[in-house]
Amino acid sequence: MRPAVRVEGAPAGPAVALSQVSKVYGGGVRALDDVSLTVWPGAFVAVMGPSGSGKSTLMHCAAGLDTPTSGSVRIDGHEIAGLDETRRTELRRDRVGFVFQAYNLIPSLTIADNITLPLRLASRKPDREWVSALVERVGIAGCLDRRPAELSGGQQQRAAVVRALAARPAVVFADEPTGALDLHSARQVLQLLRGLVDEFGQTVVMVTHDPAAAAWAHHAVVMADGRVVEGLDAPTAASLADRLIALGGR
Numbered sequence: 243m244r245p246a247v248r249v250e251g252a253p254a255g256p257a258v259a260l261s262q263v264s265k266v267y268g269g270g271v272r273a274l275d276d277v278s279l280t281v282w283p284g285a286f287v288a289v290m291g292p293s294g295s296g297k298s299t300l301m302h303c304a305a306g307l308d309t310p311t312s313g314s315v316r317i318d319g320h321e322i323a324g325l326d327e328t329r330r331t332e333l334r335r336d337r338v339g340f341v342f343q344a345y346n347l348i349p350s351l352t353i354a355d356n357i358t359l360p361l362r363l364a365s366r367k368p369d370r371e372w373v374s375a376l377v378e379r380v381g382i383a384g385c386l387d388r389r390p391a392e393l394s395g396g397q398q399q400r401a402a403v404v405r406a407l408a409a410r411p412a413v414v415f416a417d418e419p420t421g422a423l424d425l426h427s428a429r430q431v432l433q434l435l436r437g438l439v440d441e442f443g444q445t446v447v448m449v450t451h452d453p454a455a456a457a458w459a460h461h462a463v464v465m466a467d468g469r470v471v472e473g474l475d476a477p478t479a480a481s482l483a484d485r486l487i488a489l490g491g492r
Contacts (some may be wrong), residue, residue, distance in 0.1 A: 396427030
């Protein structure tokens with residue numbers, strides 16, 4: 243199953259590939275049930291589904307934050323399902339970016355230091371030209387000397403996006419990135435993510451419960467009962483809302 247678009251000029255191999263992945267928790271709770279999913283470089287993919295559908299578990303396994311019970315997970319061609327925690331941490335650091343609902347910025351650091359902190363922790367020198375280009379693109383050039391509490395929620399999330407992209411990751415995973423934002427700020431962040439995909443060829447996988455947010459993606463994956471039940475190219479908010487209603491809502 244290849245429910246994400248290929249982008250012309252992108253690398254040949256998948257950015258993320260899950261093959262027959264299952265995740266079973268204690269007590270026999272099956273959060274993922276034989277899921278296969280391929281995300282090609284340069285694609286923006288939204289993962290949706292009712293509460294308990296497995297969408298968050300899918301992201302955690304795909305990003306190397308959790309290990310599947312069975313199956314294969316590859317990021318940028320590297321198998322991660324069998325790695326120990328140290329090796330998975332190294333792979334996430336080098337090839338994965340994250341954007342979280344709560345921004346996860348460190349309050350005591352300036353925005354500039356927040357952006358480059360993951361690189362410095364990995365003993366990597368930031369590419370100043372690349373970071374500057376990102377900062378200009380997301381519109382926070384005047385905020386770099388401020389601390390997170392001095393910024394709006396939308397500005398903090400844009401800083402988090404720059405932080406996620408600073409290391410040029412193979413894929414960025416965005417977990418409900420607009421969940422804490424007002425409608426105007428949410429639209430700005432979604433427009434930004436889509437623009438970074440279209441302009442820079444960045445690969446983004448976004449988990450969201452919001453059909454309007456998912457409609458910004460190239461492709462949407464709908465989950466239910468731990469399985470991928472449908473894939474939609476060029477999704478609309480209305481078509482996604484209809485799918486969720488058919489699945490019983492959140």
